[in-house]
Amino acid sequence: MIDLKDLTIQKAHESLKNGEYTVTDLVNAYLEVIKEKNKDINAYLEVYSDVLDQAKVAEEMFKNGTATLMTGIPIALKDNILFDGHIASASSKILGNYKATYDADIIKQLKSVGTVFLGRVNMDEFAMGSSTETSAYGNTKNPVNPLYVPGGSSGGVVASVAMNGALVALGSDTGGSIRQPASFTGLVGLKPTYGNVSRSGIISMASSLDQVGPIGKNVSDVEILYEAINAYDKNDSTSIPKEKRVKDKSFRKILGVPKSFLAGDGIDKEVLENFEQSCEKLKKEGYKIVDVSLPLIKYSLAVYYIIQPAEVSSNLARYDGIRYGLSLESDKLYDVYAKTRGVGFGKEVRRRLLLGTYILSHGYYDAYYNKAVKVRDAISLELRNIFKDVDAIITPTSPFPPFKFGEKSKDPVSMYLSDLFTVPANIAGIPAISLPSGITKDGLPLGFHIMAPELREDILFLIGKDFEKLV
Ligand code: GLN
DSSP, rough: OOTTOOOOOOHHHEEEEEESSSHHHHHHHHHHHHHHHHHHHHEEEEOTTTHHHHHHHHHHHHTTTTTTTTTTTTEEEEEEBOOOTSSSOTTOOOTTTTEEEEEEEHHHHHHHHOOOOEEEOOOOOGGOSSSTTTTTTOOOOTTTTBBBBBOOOSHHHHHHHEEEEEEEEEESSSSSSSSSHHTTTTTTEEEEEETTBBBTTTTTTTTTTTTEEEEEESSSHHHHHHHHHHHOOOOOOTOGGGGGGGGOOOOOOEEEEOOOHHHHHTTTTHHHHHHHHHHHHHHTTEEEEEEEOOTTGHHHHHHHHHHHHHHHHHHHGGGGSSSSSSOOOOOOOOHHHHHHHHHHHHHHHHHHHHHHHHHHHHTTTHHHHHHHHHHHHHHHHHHHHHHOSEEEEEEEESOOOOBBBBHHHTHHHHHHGTTTTTHHHHHOOOOOOEEEEEEEETTTEEEEEOOOOOOOOHHHHHHHHHHHHHH
């Protein structure tokens, strides 16, 4: 029996190399768990039929000495990542039958080192949501406590790892979708610097904010997967060329807390207490924690909910019933569009499309979109300046602990508040990580959130590894 609960990439790699078990054995162990648990949790929408063939390719690499750390590692893919020949639906009805015709760049990279893709996992429809309740394919339960949501939009992604149905997984994060669900399930989740990981072959949501990133049980696993996908890609115009990547490795152990931001309404008491305790622990480790003034950061959420729907309304215009996926017939072309989109998109997606179209419409564009873009620049500048004084900015990941199904889905604004602390990193394009920081008195996981300057993922891993030892 392979102990999947405490398995790490490093441990699995050693065992595979030493011949303690084969990649097929490892993959089969995960398939067993999926078979047993997925009917309750609903993390996987599909287990790929070719997993065992993929395992054989990886085994060959171990035999001929070309195996690397990610060879033979079983991972789960968020349902918005294109894997050639396999369905990628973004958990929407409109793409229910859409088969990818090419590999995302990150898939190409992982394929070349023999990583095993177990299957695609559930998410909020087109990654819009914070609980995975907007998926067209049912709710995903939180493996820590199935009465609670796993967070979102990468709910199936975190659930697959938390139920030991994958060793690590890949998600996407536009406003917090990797970090908030990681915090809800006691996992580590990283949103890399904008441009550090290619988005070619990721179903676009809000292109100026979207990033892909890893989720795992510990910082080291997340770092290893991140290193495997962190590369320049000519097919993504926002990808950062090698020569522009920093060599700066300075680290002063100074962390900033935006105190007045944390004093706002709607932040749970237990979350704040847990955050205080985390700070105390870091102080004992020799970290200096200082108060920083970031007066603009509180506008991040408002800015996000202008820019995000605006970009969504433009990106999702391509789902017209003609080019991709679902197509509902009619005599008139307009009715093909209207019917297909009316039936194919769920309620939250339609809400954002309406909002976005309104925001971009003549007469409102300046008042909303252009203004939001200006405030975005000001927030980015404010953050960039503060990093002259501190290495990183720390907050809780989510203003509240995991919530129950239905608790927020009827009130979009309360759902949107989930993103309070995570959205600034997307607005500014900087890297951020969520680390497990303990549990509430009801046993629900909480997260500690760290933002670092552009291209300084190394700072997040350093603090993360220190932090992990303390919790
Ligand atoms: N919860 C946010 C939203 O609904 C963020 C989603 C994301 O990061 N993909 O838009």
